[in-house]
Amino acid sequence: xYTKILVTGGSGFIGSNFIRYMLNKYPSVEIINxxxxxxxxxxxxxxxISATPQYKFVQGDICDKKLCRELMEKVDAVVNFAAESxxxxxxxxxxxxxxxxxxxxxxxxxAALDSSLKLFYHISTDEVFGDLSSTDPAFNEDTPYxxxxxxxxxxxxxxxxxxxxxxxxxxxxxxxNCSNNYGPYQYPEKMIxxxxxxxxxxxxxxxxxxxxxxxxxLHVVDHCNAIDVILNRGRVGETYCIGxxxxxxxxxxxxxxxxxxGASENMIEYVEDRKGHDHRYAIDFSKLKKETxxxxxxxxxxxxxxxxxxxKKNELWWKKIKK
Numbered sequence: 001x002y003t004k005i006l007v008t009g010g011s012g013f014i015g016s017n018f019i020r021y022m023l024n025k026y027p028s029v030e031i032i033n034x035x036x037x038x039x040x041x042x043x044x045x046x047x048x049i050s051a052t053p054q055y056k057f058v059q060g061d062i063c064d065k066k067l068c069r070e071l072m073e074k075v076d077a078v079v080n081f082a083a084e085s086x087x088x089x090x091x092x093x094x095x096x097x098x099x100x101x102x103x104x105x106x107x108x109x110x111a112a113l114d115s116s117l118k119l120f121y122h123i124s125t126d127e128v129f130g131d132l133s134s135t136d137p138a139f140n141e142d143t144p145y146x147x148x149x150x151x152x153x154x155x156x157x158x159x160x161x162x163x164x165x166x167x168x169x170x171x172x173x174x175x176x177n178c179s180n181n182y183g184p185y186q187y188p189e190k191m192i193x194x195x196x197x198x199x200x201x202x203x204x205x206x207x208x209x210x211x212x213x214x215x216x217x218l219h220v221v222d223h224c225n226a227i228d229v230i231l232n233r234g235r236v237g238e239t240y241c242i243g244x245x246x247x248x249x250x251x252x253x254x255x256x257x258x259x260x261x262g263a264s265e266n267m268i269e270y271v272e273d274r275k276g277h278d279h280r281y282a283i284d285f286s287k288l289k290k291e292t293x294x295x296x297x298x299x300x301x302x303x304x305x306x307x308x309x310x311x312k313k314n315e316l317w318w319k320k321i322k323k
Contacts, residue, residue, distance in 0.1 A: 001232055002077035002119065004030045008062050008108065009082030011035035013186045014123070014220055016045035018079065021224040023049055030054045032071055035082070036061045040187040044317060062104035065111065072115035079121045079227065080108060083158075086189055087127075087151045091275055094150035101154035102161070109165045117172070121231055122162045124177045126216070126241070127152035131278040134214075138282035139177070141239045148276050166237050174234050176227065178242040179283045182303065183220035184310040188318050192304070195254060196311045197318050199263050209273030211251025214280040218244030219298035229294045240291075243283025246300045256301075260308055 005022070009015045010033030022029050035041045037059055049055055060067045062082045072078070082104060084090065084097045105122070112120045129139040130146030145160075147153040165171040186193045195205040226242045234240060258265055288294050311318060 001026075003028055004075040004077070006032045006034060006071050006075040006078045008034045008078065008080045009041065011037060011041040011043055011045055011057075012081060013040070013045075014181055014223060015081035016042075016185055017183065017220045018081070018224045018227060019046060019055070020049055021221065022228065023052055023054060025228070027054070031056070032075060033057045034060055034062065034067075034071060038084075040086075040189075042185075042187075042321070045185045063099065063107050065107055068108055068111035069114055072111045072117055076117065077119040077121065077231065078108065078112060078117060079123065079231065080105065081123050083123075083155065085125075085151065087149050088274065090149055090151035090154070094154070097150055097154040098157075101151075102157045105158040106161055109161060109171065112171055113165070113169055119231070119236065120162065120165075120171055120173045121227070122159065122173060122175045123227070124159050124175055125152065125155050126177050126179050126243075126281045126283055127278070128156040128159060128177065129281075132280040132282055134280065136280070138216075138243070138284040139241060140284040141241055141287055148278055172236045174230060174236060175239045176230055176242050177239065177283075178223055178226075179216035179218045179244055179281060181218050181220045181223055183307055184314075185317075186220070188322055191250065192253070192257070192307065193311060193318070195257050196261070196308055197322060199258065199261050199267060200312065200315070204269035205254060205258070205267055206269050206271045207251060207254055208271060208277060210270070211249060211254060212279075213250050213277060214247050214282070215250065216243050216282045217246045217248060217253075217300055218242065218296060219303040222296040222298050225297070226288065226294050229292045230288070233292050235291070240288045241283050241285050242288060243285040244296050244298075244300070245285070246296075247280075247282050248300070256304065257308070260305060
C-alpha cells in the first residue's frame with residue numbers, strides 16, 4: 001500500500017472527492033495536493049479536511065519543473081488528475097488544454113524519472129476512444145484511440161506519453177479511462193450540476209441538439225473506490241477502464257432531473273448542437289471486475305437524488321461559482 005501520495009489537480013471535482021475518500025478510509029495515508037487553482041479548482045472543495053495533519057495543500061502548476069521534482073521526492077506514488085477537461089472550452093481555445101494536459105503531464109513524467117517514485121497513476125477519459133454508434137460494442141482497454149475534440153486529443157496525447165515513458169524508461173505506470181462522472185462538488189458547467197442549479201434558479205436547461213447523445217454515468221465515489229482498488233491491486237504497465245454500467249440519453253437524464261425536482265419539461269431549451277458532438281460513449285469494465293472484483297455500487301437514480309440533495313444544501317458553494 002502507498003502511504004505517501006501526491007495528488008495533482010486535487011482541488012477539482014474528482015480529485016477532491018478522491019482525497020476525502022482516501023483520508024477517511026486510511027488514517028495512515030499522507031496526501032500532498034498540488035493544484036494551481038484555475039477556475040474549476042476550488043479550495044472550498046476540501047475545506048472540511050484542510051486541517052487534517054495527514055493533508056497538505058501546495059498551490060502550484062504541474063508545468064513547474066522545480067516544484068514537481070521537490071514534491072516527487074516526498075512521496076511514493078502520484079495520482080495525476082490535473083487536466084483541463086471541458087470540451088466546449090477546448091473548442092473555443094485549445095492552447096491551455098495542450099499546455100496542461102500534454103506538457104504538464106510530460107513535466108510530471110520527467111520529475112518522476114528523477115525520483116524514487118514507485119507508481120505514476122494517470123487518470124484519463126473514455127473520450128480518447130472517440131465515438132460509438134448505437135450498436136457498437138462498448139469501449140475496452142484494446143479499443144483504438146480516435147479522439148474527436150481538442151480536449152480528448154490532448155488527453156490521448158498524455159496517455160501516449162505515459163505509456164512511452166513506461167516502455168522507454170521502465171517508469172512504473174498505470175492508466176485508467178473513466179466514463180462521465182457525477183456527484184457532489186462538480187463544477188456547474190457540466191451537464192448534471194448545470195441543470196440542477198439552473199432549475200433551482202428558475203432558469204431553462206439547455207439541451208444540445210435533440211438530446212439523443214448517450215453517455216455512461218459513473219458516481220464519483222464509485223470512481224474513487226475504483227482508483228483505490230487499482231492503486232493497490234492493479235498491475236503496473238496496465239490500463240483499466242472504469243464505467244458506471246449506466247448508459248442513458250441526455251434527454252432522458254434531463255427529464256429525470258426535472259421530474260425529481262418537480263419541474264416541468266417546459267424548462268427544456270433545445271440549443272444548437274456542439275461541434276463534432278460524439279453520439280455515444282460506453283465502457284466495458286470487465287477487465288477491472290475480473291482482476292479485482294470491483295463494480296459500481298451506486299444505482300443511478302439513488303445517486304442522482306443524492307446529488308440533487310447535495311446541491312440544494314450547498315447553494316452558497318455553487319452560487320458563488322456561477323456569479
